[in-house]
Amino acid sequence: MTLVTDDRRRAGAHTGGPRRSRWRPSLSTRNNLLSYVLLAPSLAMSLVFIAFPIYMIVNLSLRDGKTMIMSEVGGLPLTLDNYDTVLSDPETWHSLRISAVYTLAAVAGAIVVGLVTALLIRRRLPGRRWLRTLILIPWPIPGSIATVGFVWMLDGTYGVVNYLLRAIGVIDENIAWFFDPQTALIGVLMPTVWSAYPLCTLMLLASLQSVPDELYEAAKVDGAGPVLQFRHVTWPAVQNTAVLAMIVTGLWTFTTFDFVYAITRGGPDGATQTLAVAIYNQAFRFFDLPHASALGVVTMALAGSALLALFPVVRRRFF
Amino acid sequence: MSRSMVVRYALIVAIIVVLLFPVYWMALTAVLPTRELLSPSPPLLPDLGSISFDSFQRVFELRPVGRWMANSATVTAGTVVCSVVFATMAGYSLSRLASKVGLIVGYSLFAVRLIPTTLLVIPLFMMFSEVELNNTLRSLVIANTVVIVPFAAWLMKSFFDSIPVELEEAAMVDGCSRLRSFLTIVLPLARPGIGAVAIFSGILAWGDFTFARTLIQGDAGTTVTVGLVSFVGEYTADWGALMAAGLLSIAPMVVLFILLEPLLISGLTSGAVK
Numbered sequence: 001m002t003l004v005t006d007d008r009r010r011a012g013a014h015t016g017g018p019r020r021s022r023w024r025p026s027l028s029t030r031n032n033l034l035s036y037v038l039l040a041p042s043l044a045m046s047l048v049f050i051a052f053p054i055y056m057i058v059n060l061s062l063r064d065g066k067t068m069i070m071s072e073v074g075g076l077p078l079t080l081d082n083y084d085t086v087l088s089d090p091e092t093w094h095s096l097r098i099s100a101v102y103t104l105a106a107v108a109g110a111i112v113v114g115l116v117t118a119l120l121i122r123r124r125l126p127g128r129r130w131l132r133t134l135i136l137i138p139w140p141i142p143g144s145i146a147t148v149g150f151v152w153m154l155d156g157t158y159g160v161v162n163y164l165l166r167a168i169g170v171i172d173e174n175i176a177w178f179f180d181p182q183t184a185l186i187g188v189l190m191p192t193v194w195s196a197y198p199l200c201t202l203m204l205l206a207s208l209q210s211v212p213d214e215l216y217e218a219a220k221v222d223g224a225g226p227v228l229q230f231r232h233v234t235w236p237a238v239q240n241t242a243v244l245a246m247i248v249t250g251l252w253t254f255t256t257f258d259f260v261y262a263i264t265r266g267g268p269d270g271a272t273q274t275l276a277v278a279i280y281n282q283a284f285r286f287f288d289l290p291h292a293s294a295l296g297v298v299t300m301a302l303a304g305s306a307l308l309a310l311f312p313v314v315r316r317r318f319f
Numbered sequence: 320m321s322r323s324m325v326v327r328y329a330l331i332v333a334i335i336v337v338l339l340f341p342v343y344w345m346a347l348t349a350v351l352p353t354r355e356l357l358s359p360s361p362p363l364l365p366d367l368g369s370i371s372f373d374s375f376q377r378v379f380e381l382r383p384v385g386r387w388m389a390n391s392a393t394v395t396a397g398t399v400v401c402s403v404v405f406a407t408m409a410g411y412s413l414s415r416l417a418s419k420v421g422l423i424v425g426y427s428l429f430a431v432r433l434i435p436t437t438l439l440v441i442p443l444f445m446m447f448s449e450v451e452l453n454n455t456l457r458s459l460v461i462a463n464t465v466v467i468v469p470f471a472a473w474l475m476k477s478f479f480d481s482i483p484v485e486l487e488e489a490a491m492v493d494g495c496s497r498l499r500s501f502l503t504i505v506l507p508l509a510r511p512g513i514g515a516v517a518i519f520s521g522i523l524a525w526g527d528f529t530f531a532r533t534l535i536q537g538d539a540g541t542t543v544t545v546g547l548v549s550f551v552g553e554y555t556a557d558w559g560a561l562m563a564a565g566l567l568s569i570a571p572m573v574v575l576f577i578l579l580e581p582l583l584i585s586g587l588t589s590g591a592v593k
Contacts, residue, residue: 035415036416039409039416041405042406045405045468046427046469049443052442053441053446056442057441057442068445069445070445070446117334120334123327125328133580135335136576140569140576141526144528145547145565145568146341148550152344158356197338257437261528261532262551275435276437276438279437279438283441296438296441303433304433
């Protein structure tokens, strides 16, 4: 970069051209100027529509009273009662448990399906592009619509899943998946995993393809079967990516809402009321925005500390 | 073909059959008459003679599916344009600025992921009411763009990282301004990345449920996701029509995805998700 400026200056000195008399900011200043100008719109947008809303949430969570109008918020008295209510409410801890089970189960399901599919299409084989596309098909399908499809498949009377489970002898009587607190969460988990696995497949596939075939050949020569090959060649190569995929999927599941809300809305009997759904119900069913905001702040604090605990892994893989 | 290849293909086909069964079942339900489906042992393979497309006709009479699709298309188009423009500009600048700024933005990205959309929608709802944007498709474009741009900008950054700075420097030696070298040299090279970001944001905008459910109250602005979910409670008996509507509402994005999948995958795997 300095070479360029020097050349120019020298050229200007030789010809005595007009360039010398006009002040021009140095090249690196100009470079950065353009970068900041290009960054400005996104930055402004994030300040107005992300940073300010977060401030609003914190502000709301400290107010006593119910309102949905922004200009009225400032007039409400300040209080810590909302946090007191949220933290002493057994429903909060119930929702945290549901969220934890939902998130862990979805992550486990998605990573297993993702790993199996990625391993199957890892090697070059004719038509792989189309097989990969077919495997990733759930990706562009909206979660709420996938859920509607599963609601029909899991129907208590005519659902095909009940039929198949009966046919292979797993169950004797139909299960009313979404109406039974015992099974509602499993019902919601199915479309969740179905929507979540393609990203895992993709991430794992990318890292699997970076493993040279020679490693497998060498393992084979040493007499390693498929299981040993997986343990000693595949897994060491993909474990970091797998952990990252689990974190990304986990965050996504923890904050998602579509799957639950498209059918059970948190019911039956709170069996599917995750924290994200509880926030929504507080805000837009009971219209208690301060309570919802306090619950949201607590939720973010929980998610944040979980992420902080995993921070070393994130940093190693992502930056 | 070797034996192991055959086994591999068989396994792949088997897993695809299982994974795509929900889509197959949706399609089958849409084309079979209801009386055949409402049975404790529904037919897994259709009797080709009984296939009919009545459900597709019926669903348009039952519900304004056409308008839902048009609304979703408007929101998606608006969001894609905004996201691509914002993300391309921000991505380029993050890629060429000092790495410290990029790092800060990278961490904030993870912070943004911590916010449940159900929480973010509360202040957005209040803000949009304040300026009377509620109930407009514009509010959905803004809300979707806001949550998509952080990811999209990061994707674009890693794409710009793969374009050597030397190209721009060479152009500047030849007297190009920084802006011109960005527009005429870097942008054309970044087209695959821009394409990937466009599909990525299109999928997210088309699939949005939280914002569309909350920021739009009347029937006029209903999108496909909200419309379809509202359909479940009211016409539970008419699964044929419901699945026909479902099929129609996933079709545009699925077709786009099938055609452009390689572009999306290469765009995503070139950087952010490695």
